[in-house]
Amino acid sequence: MAVLFKLQDFEGPLDLLLYLIDKNKMNIYDIEISSITDQYMTYLDEAEEVELDQMSDFIVMAATLLYIKSRMLLPKHPKPGEEVEEDPREELVRKLLEYKKVKYVSEKLNACQGESSQYCFRNKPAEIDIPESAIDYDAILENVSLKLLYDTFEQLMKQKEWEQHTKEERKIDHNILKKDTYTIEQKSIYIRNLIALEGKTTFFTICKKEMPKIELIVTFMALLELIHKKEVTVLQEEPTGDIVIKGGIVDEEDRA
Incomplete structure (x- = not known):
């Protein structure tokens, strides 16, 4: 047909x-x-x-x-002298x-x-498709100081940025690199698995300083999402210390 x-x-x-x-x-x-x-x-x-x-x-x-x-x-019969x-x-x-x-x-x-769309340039901003969702940060950090959590993350980001600027080879901008793709769902599963195996984990365990900046951001967003869903709880004993991440609701003794 x-x-x-x-x-x-x-x-x-x-x-x-x-x-x-x-x-x-x-x-x-x-x-x-x-x-x-x-x-x-x-x-x-x-x-x-x-x-x-x-x-x-x-x-x-x-x-x-x-x-x-x-x-x-x-019919075409041009006369002598006429243009064709x-x-x-x-x-x-x-x-x-x-x-x-x-x-x-x-x-x-x-x-x-x-x-x-599958590539990005070194030292060039890369677009990240992260689904937007309404997050109540007050409810997420009800028992945790948001300022301390943010300061810890900002300190880690500054350290990562300083290390990048100290490398001379990063001056090359024309090389094309394969884009690393990270998702909040993948990082959430990674955090849950760590807690299931060890009983708990820490902020600096899931956010290592050698990670790419994009992976750090996605991991941080995944942690906030888990806190929002009350799947994990976080504790920080000292203002500049590491943040302990546990599963479920924190016991009253731990909060004290």
Whole structure:
């Protein structure tokens, strides 16, 4: 059974003409205008409902094809000394070639864009797709000082940034690196597994200073999410000490 195409399958009249030329294996520089016009008109007759502005473009092209066809059918007997009339298909061929170039470049750019989304440049900001969710920070840190937790995280980030600036090889910006992908769900599972194996873990255990900055941020967000869901609790005995992370609700003795 033959595949039937409708006008909605084409981006415009030039797209439809290129399809018909390729289908009939015609030379674009020597189009059989009579055959192409008949097939083009058949597509218009069989077209389903199309937006008015889009349909008008197809109708204008149909009129152009009929005009070229009529000129091709006229007898040509130039008198001595008269200039030879130019081929009436010349303008149409020029438009088709230009459209074909634009379409080719567009397809290449779309392909490059798809590939580039998997890479990022060194020292360039990378976009992270982290699902947004409404978080009540007061409820999350009800029994923990948010300032102390933030100061600890900020201290770790500053240390990581200082180490990066001390490396001379990071001056190279033109190298392309494969983007590391981390998700809050993966990091949440990692934290739960640590607590299940050891009974508890610590902030500096899950957020190591040698981690990439992106991984540190995602891990920190995963910890906040677990606190929000009350799957873990955190305790800090000293203002500058490590933060202990346990599963479930903290006992009253531990809180004291």
